[in-house]
Amino acid sequence: MPEGPSIVILKQAILPFEGKLLIGTRGNADIDFSAFEKEKLVAIRTWGKQLFLCFKKMNIRIHLLMFGTYSVNDQTRPDKSLRLGLIFKKGSAYFYTCSVTILEGELNTLYDWKADVMSDLWDPARARRKLKARPETMVCDALMDQQIFSGVGNIIKNEVLYRVRVHPETLVAAIPPRKLTELITEARNYSFDFLTWKKASVFSKHWLAYNQKVCKRCNLPFFRAAPGKAKRNSFYCTNCQIFYF
DNA sequence: TGCCATGTTAAACT
DNA sequence: GAGTTTAACATGGC
Numbered sequence: 001m002p003e004g005p006s007i008v009i010l011k012q013a014i015l016p017f018e019g020k021l022l023i024g025t026r027g028n029a030d031i032d033f034s035a036f037e038k039e040k041l042v043a044i045r046t047w048g049k050q051l052f053l054c055f056k057k058m059n060i061r062i063h064l065l066m067f068g069t070y071s072v073n074d075q076t077r078p079d080k081s082l083r084l085g086l087i088f089k090k091g092s093a094y095f096y097t098c099s100v101t102i103l104e105g106e107l108n109t110l111y112d113w114k115a116d117v118m119s120d121l122w123d124p125a126r127a128r129r130k131l132k133a134r135p136e137t138m139v140c141d142a143l144m145d146q147q148i149f150s151g152v153g154n155i156i157k158n159e160v161l162y163r164v165r166v167h168p169e170t171l172v173a174a175i176p177p178r179k180l181t182e183l184i185t186e187a188r189n190y191s192f193d194f195l196t197w198k199k200a201s202v203f204s205k206h207w208l209a210y211n212q213k214v215c216k217r218c219n220l221p222f223f224r225a226a227p228g229k230a231k232r233n234s235f236y237c238t239n240c241q242i243f244y245f
Numbered sequence: 246t247g248c249c250a251t252g253t254t255a256a257a258c259t
Numbered sequence: 260g261a262g263t264t265t266a267a268c269a270t271g272g273c
Contacts, residue, residue, distance in 0.1 A: 003251050049252075066252045067270045081269075097269055099253075146253095153251050210251090229263080233250085 002064040004118045004151020005195035007046045010064075013072045014093045017086070018044050026085030029100035036060065041086070046118070047111045048150030052103070053086070059103040060084070068098035115150040117188045118195070124184045131180065135173030139183070141228040142172050149187050154232045155210045156194060160186045161236060162209035167243035168234040169227045174244040209235045
């Protein structure tokens with residue numbers, strides 16, 4: 001579920017509840033439910049992999065982590081691991097197995113909204129400046145850095161690197177300028193392809209790198225390793241993806 | 246059954 | 260303290 005594009009889909013699914021009054025709540029989230037019970041859901045926002053439910057006095061931040069799920073207008077699911085259920089006059093939004101926290105204060109000041117690859121505010125020049133400030137970072141780590149590419153997860157990382165033909169262990173400083181432009185551009189482009197394919201339920205059919213065994217370009221076997229500080233799996237072709245140094 | 250995974254955080258280390 | 264590594268959490272699929 002939970003890379004940036006999936007959270008955009010989640011937002012769209014619950015958008016009908018924006019501006020609506022909460023009439024009930026459920027769940028075992030470790031938060032003060034009285035802060036928003038019977039309140040109006042003023043706005044729904046996303047930043048990368050996080051969803052914000054904005055109320056007059058506070059915001060609820062929901063992060064699906066690795067296994068989080070949700071259901072909309074469906075209360076037939078067992079309440080096992082139900083963290084937060086929001087019940088409206090017409091419908092409901094239930095969140096399972098996720099992180100639920102309360103955020104006080106102005107959301108706009110808490111996050112760099114220009115870092116969200118799915119956002120209209122996405123600023124590639126800003127991402128580039130952040131990359132320049134971390135020259136010794138492996139590109140596989142840089143892509144996963146939520147402060148630079150908010151919303152990018154391990155699948156997007158692998159697919160972007162394959163698309164632009166860059167080896168995951170390449171250091172940011174070694175990437176030629178035009179290639180860096182391409183990388184930053186594709187981080188957003190691929191995320192929107194992800195969104196399209198996910199909506200059409202054909203997402204995994206389009207994987208060219210993630211979980212792949214053979215390179216579709218050259219037919220040679222893929223490498224699989226967990227380099228960098230993040231130690232997340234990278235799938236790559238050493239024939240097609242260049243290691244710049 | 247055991248292992249692994251679209252993620253993050255906090256504790257435990259050096 | 261800093262920076263780094265490990266553990267923890269939780270669910271479903273193979």
